[in-house]
Amino acid sequence: FTVEESVDLAILQFAKYTLWKDLDEHWEVLANNPLVRHLIETPLEEFDDAVATVDGMSLDDLGAQLPIAADSSQISAIRDAVQGKTIVIEGPPGTGKSQTITNLLAHALASGKRVLFVAEKRAALDVVKTRLESVGLGEFALDLHDKSARPAAVRQQIRAALDSSVVAD
Numbered sequence: 001f002t003v004e005e006s007v008d009l010a011i012l013q014f015a016k017y018t019l020w021k022d023l024d025e026h027w028e029v030l031a032n033n034p035l036v037r038h039l040i041e042t043p044l045e046e047f048d049d050a051v052a053t054v055d056g057m058s059l060d061d062l063g064a065q066l067p068i069a070a071d072s073s074q075i076s077a078i079r080d081a082v083q084g085k086t087i088v089i090e091g092p093p094g095t096g097k098s099q100t101i102t103n104l105l106a107h108a109l110a111s112g113k114r115v116l117f118v119a120e121k122r123a124a125l126d127v128v129k130t131r132l133e134s135v136g137l138g139e140f141a142l143d144l145h146d147k148s149a150r151p152a153a154v155r156q157q158i159r160a161a162l163d164s165s166v167v168a169d
Contacts, residue, residue, distance in 0.1 A: 035086045051084045065110070066103040067135035074100040078107060098124065102131040109140060139164055 023030070030036050038047045062082075063075045070078070074096055080087050081104055089097050101117065105128070108115045119125050129141045140161050143149065 047086070049086050051086075057083070062107075065107065067106050067137075068099050068103050068131065070099060070103055071096070074103065078104050082107060082111075098127040098131060101128050102135070105132065106135060106137055109137060 031040055034050060035047060038045075057079055059072060059075045059079065062079055063070060066075070066078070077087055077089060077100055089100055091097055105115055105117060117125075117128065119128075125143070129138065129143065132138050132141050139157070142154065142157055142161070144154075
């Protein structure tokens with residue numbers, strides 16, 4: 001045995017601790033998701049999404065329902081997500097990721113679904129929120145990223161979203 005005298009110094013954000021604690025306490029629930037289970041058990045193998053593609057969902061019909069114009073690859077990604085497939089949207093700046101996400105969120109809201117959209121960078125959240133505002137859905141975007149958000153303001157925004165009614169044009 002050897003004894004080494006050492007000191008480690010770190011500045012840790014408390015918010016990250018709560019995230020770690022939540023993952024530590026609820027990892028079994030998260031592992032029920034097929035993708036998460038794959039990442040835990042077989043991360044080096046190719047992921048096989050068991051969701052079957054439903055034929056008959058026309059890209060033209062789906063594209064006509066979206067509030068922001070989209071190309072066929074974006075509409076195809078939205079179709080896959082709507083059908084329950086696990087998808088990853090990635091690409092360099094300017095390739096339409098935020099546009100696709102905005103269309104997907106709008107479609108989900110129109111279908112009566114609740115959505116949690118998370119992003120690593122604040123800029124991505126802001127772009128999507130701005131796009132949602134441009135199509136009249138801004139009041140449904142609850143910003144939980146802001147550390148200075150007050151509980152009363154959050155409650156007021158939730159109340160306004162619940163009380164609002166949207167008429168699609």
